[in-house]
Amino acid sequence: MALSPHWVFPELDASAVGAARARQDTLTKPRGSLGVLEDLAVALAGIQGGPPASRPAAAVLFAADHPVVRHGVSAYPPEVTAAMVANFVRGGAAASVLCRNLGVELRVVDVGVAHPYERVDGGDGARLRRDPVADDPMGDLRIEDALSEAVYERALRAGAAEIDALGGDTRVVLLGDMGIGNTTAAAAMTALLLGLAPEDVVGAGTGVSGDALSRKVEVVRDATRRAQGASGVQRTDPHRVVQAVGGKEIAALVGAMARAIERRIAVLVDGFIVSAAALALVRMCAGARSGMLFAHRSAERGHAHVLAALDARPLLDLGMRLGEASAALAALPLLDAACALHAGMATFASASVPDRARPGTP
Numbered sequence: 388m389a390l391s392p393h394w395v396f397p398e399l400d401a402s403a404v405g406a407a408r409a410r411q412d413t414l415t416k417p418r419g420s421l422g423v424l425e426d427l428a429v430a431l432a433g434i435q436g437g438p439p440a441s442r443p444a445a446a447v448l449f450a451a452d453h454p455v456v457r458h459g460v461s462a463y464p465p466e467v468t469a470a471m472v473a474n475f476v477r478g479g480a481a482a483s484v485l486c487r488n489l490g491v492e493l494r495v496v497d498v499g500v501a502h503p504y505e506r507v508d509g510g511d512g513a514r515l516r517r518d519p520v521a522d523d524p525m526g527d528l529r530i531e532d533a534l535s536e537a538v539y540e541r542a543l544r545a546g547a548a549e550i551d552a553l554g555g556d557t558r559v560v561l562l563g564d565m566g567i568g569n570t571t572a573a574a575a576m577t578a579l580l581l582g583l584a585p586e587d588v589v590g591a592g593t594g595v596s597g598d599a600l601s602r603k604v605e606v607v608r609d610a611t612r613r614a615q616g617a618s619g620v621q622r623t624d625p626h627r628v629v630q631a632v633g634g635k636e637i638a639a640l641v642g643a644m645a646r647a648i649e650r651r652i653a654v655l656v657d658g659f660i661v662s663a664a665a666l667a668l669v670r671m672c673a674g675a676r677s678g679m680l681f682a683h684r685s686a687e688r689g690h691a692h693v694l695a696a697l698d699a700r701p702l703l704d705l706g707m708r709l710g711e712a713s714a715a716l717a718a719l720p721l722l723d724a725a726c727a728l729h730a731g732m733a734t735f736a737s738a739s740v741p742d743r744a745r746p747g748t749p
């Protein structure tokens with residue numbers, strides 16, 4: 388895959404959209420009264436190219452570490468990334484519980500976890516794969532590119548490969564991340580892609596405040612200056628932005644999202660980190676936008692800017708800031724409800740409920 392991959396994204400299926408909207412208008416409710424649940428059914432139909440479906444759904448998390456943590460930008464130590472990978476597999480993480488609760492398959496891909504973790508087999512938690520890109524080097528984005536061009540391309544492919552491994556009938560993929568330090572990377576990407584000041588995009592992440600928060604702002608300032616100063620790194624080149632200040636899990640998310648959209652699998656975007664990857668992909672190829680649904684507005688400071696730039700209306704606003712696809716999983720029942728209503732409600736005709744008068748009739 389070259390630096391400008393030849394992604395060909397399908398357009399929304401206009402006839403599926405028309406059929407879904409027409410069916411919504413025949414169902415036994417005042418037109419439009421199910422609000423966003425109607426829009427969700429219609430959007431899924433357009434993305435999927437047929438009657439809307441929320442299942443089978445799969446949650447795919449990409450995990451990696453970030454050398455930038457050496458500057459004290461996270462409230463937690465980097466060993467947490469590895470420990471959480473083991474926790475996903477054992478079934479004890481928030482994502483594990485939500486997946487079990489919803490009957491959703493959880494897949495975790497290690498694309499760059501720096502510390503060893505216990506490999507637990509046979510639990511009822513996640514399926515874990517360590518991609519070979521995990522062994523490639525990463526840079527401290529404050530002083531050097533996070534990813535070489537070759538590593539960036541391998542990480543994109545690792546993401547796409549995981550989508551190719553999903554069952555052919557998968558209709559929705561919930562994308563998530565795990566990586567101590569990655570709100571610093573996502574903030575630097577957001578600052579570059581949107582031309583915003585570090586203060587406007589840096590937030591608490593896992594919970595930094597005071598001096599640590601100021602340090603994080605300075606790290607993002609240094610990273611964005613470095614990236615803009617380096618020859619060829621323009622904020623308008625989203626591939627270079629991911630390479631310069633992103634990370635392996637963020638590049639893998641870009642690759643996964645692109646492949647899912649190509650396959651007409653609806654992408655349910657999680658929080659700040661996944662949204663930063665979505666913004667980069669849309670800047671690479673505007674046609675990707677229509678394949679995405681946005682689960683929530685994270686409490687992380689920069690997220691609102693990313694959502695606004697994508698003209699995204701998130702489904703939930705619950706003060707969540709966990710990552711690991713947890714908010715996408717919290718939003719999935721809304722997609723389930725939208726599809727069940729669309730498929731299962733009676734029509735005015737079938738239930739003999741009088742429809743509203745048509746204009747011109749008495």
Ligand SMILES: O=C(O)c1ccc[n+]([C@@H]2O[C@H](COP(=O)([O-])O)[C@@H](O)[C@H]2O)c1
Nearest residue numbers: 461566568569570592593658659685710
């Ligand atoms: O998704 C979000 O909006 C979000 C907001 C804050 C933190 N996180 C999670 O917390 C980790 C990154 O936080 P930090 O402070 O280490 O940069 C990483 O594992 C993310 O999944 C995620």
Ligand SMILES: Cc1cc2nc[nH]c2cc1C
Nearest residue numbers: 463467565593709710711
């Ligand atoms: C415990 C913990 C769990 C997480 N899940 C996603 N990011 C996380 C960060 C921490 C610190």
